[in-house]
Amino acid sequence: MISVRTFRFHRFPFLRKFVSCNGLMKHTLFFFFFQFFLVPAYRAQTTVSSVKHVGNTVELTVTSDKAFYVGNNIHVLHIGKTVFKHSRQSKKSLVFLIPEKDFSLLAEGETMWMSYGDRFNAETLSDHYIQQLAKQNPNALWHLGLFSKDLLKE
Helix, strand or coil, X not given: CCCCCCCCCCCCCHHHHHHHCCHHHHHHHHHHHHHHHHCCCCCCCXXXXXXXEECCEEEEEXXXXXXXXXXXXXXXXXXXXXXXXXXXXXXXXXXXXXXXXXXXXXXXXXXXXXXXXXXXXXXXXXXXXXXXXXXXXXXXXXXXXXXXXXHXXX
């Protein structure tokens, strides 16, 4: 164990005051300092709320309890290896416009996920890896579950 005297404070100057505090103060500072890192970050609930026919398109609506970021990029819907980029956005929902012909070609049980920007290659990602990326990048990638044509409401 490193003693207080041999510890190199020049690398971590904030620890000098911490080590010189009394016991109660050390525990209090330790608790409040590390509580920030131990408390899990709030993750917004993002789900597919509706899928319906509108003319020659199918509208797939993704909603969240936290507003989606609006910037210089677009949100992209991935269903299996197929990518859909046409959407309209309100504060807490995105409506993806899928041509009816493309919707009929989608396979049951494919992974549905959404990304902010088209920086993830759907061809090479497995379902497990997508779920990991969604946990690591909660504001850039969302895992939406498995696709089923039963979601479609006429």
